[in-house]
Amino acid sequence: MLEIRNLNVSYGSIHAVRNLSLEVKQGEVVTLIGSNGAGKTTTVNAICGVIPSKCSILYQGKDIIGQPTHKLVEAGIVxxxxxxxxxxxxxxxQNLHMGTYSRKAGKGELKQEMDAIYAMFPRLAERRAQLGGTMSGGEQQMLAIGRALMAKPKLLILDEPSMGLAPIVVKGIFETIKTIKRQGLTILLIEQNAAMALSVADRGYVxxxxxxxxxxxAENLRSQDVVKQAYLGH
Structure with missing residues (x-):
């Protein structure tokens, strides 16, 4: 579904990403793990057209370099x-409805999808009339994922979903990722929390x-000494 060939991104004289290549097959969960500052978010922003890059990025076999971000959302990259x-x-x-801006769907269909999001995140159902900015970090992460799912993605990119959240909340977020995975959605997961990321992923890149x-x-990466020492706390 997604193939990146020789991604290079520079900020002035700083070469932030060098010759990065990866692929995500349909139905997979692939994780990109690394420490803070390794270049993970830069990679995501290049995929989504937020920053210019030098490479070939193929989505469903078509090169998407130079495509504006809103067109990529319409194509299914969320x-x-x-x-x-x-x-x-x-x-x-209202936040959840914003996820549907690029789609054409009837009220009945949208209500059904909204109900599915509320079933996945009961906390959001309880707080549907609450302003997003007054919610906790974990609740806002649920809302951000729910909004993305309302866009009906074919490829869902999650950039650091555990950042700044308490361990018990992180566990709940990753249970949600497992649920989405079982539904067959293709996911590229960007994470600093390597242990959690590798627990849900099929394959991984460091x-x-x-x-x-x-x-x-993911199973082999969990067993490699260099990965265990650097990222898994062993």
């Missing part, structure tokens, strides 16, 4: 950005100083 980026002065329900240092199945 990102949950780092820091959640909900609309703080809109209610929960990004260090802007370059891919390791690539394998």
């Amino acid at each position: 990102m949950v950005a780092e820091g959640r980026r909900i609309f703080p002065k809109l209610t929960v329900e 990004l260090e100083h802007g370059e891919i240092s390791h690539h394998d199945t």
Whole structure:
């Protein structure tokens, strides 16, 4: 579904990402793990057209370099950005409706989809009239994921969904990712929390100083000494 060939991104004289290549097959959960500053978010922003890059990015076999971000959303690439980026002065329900701006769907269909999001996140159902900016970080992350799902993505990109959240909340977010995975949605998961990311992913890439240092199945990465020492606390 997604193939990146030799991605390079520079900020002035700083070469932030070097010759990065990865692929995500339909129905997979693929994780890109690495420490803070490794180049993970830069990679995501290049995929989504937010920053210019030098490479080939193929989505469903077509090169998408140079496509504006809103066109990529219409094509099915939807990102949950780092820091959640909900609309703080809109209610929960209004935020969810914002996820549908690029779609044409009837009221009945949208209500059915909204009900499915509320079933996945009962906390959002309880707070549907509450302003997004008054919610906790975990609730805002649920809202950001729900809004992305309302866009009917074919490829869902999650950028650091665990950042700044309490461990018990992180566990709940990753249970949600497992649920979405079982529904067959293709996911690219960007994470600092390698242990949680590798627990839900099929395959993983390790990004260090802007370059891919390791690539394998999630199970094999969990067993590699260098990954365990650097990212899994062993």
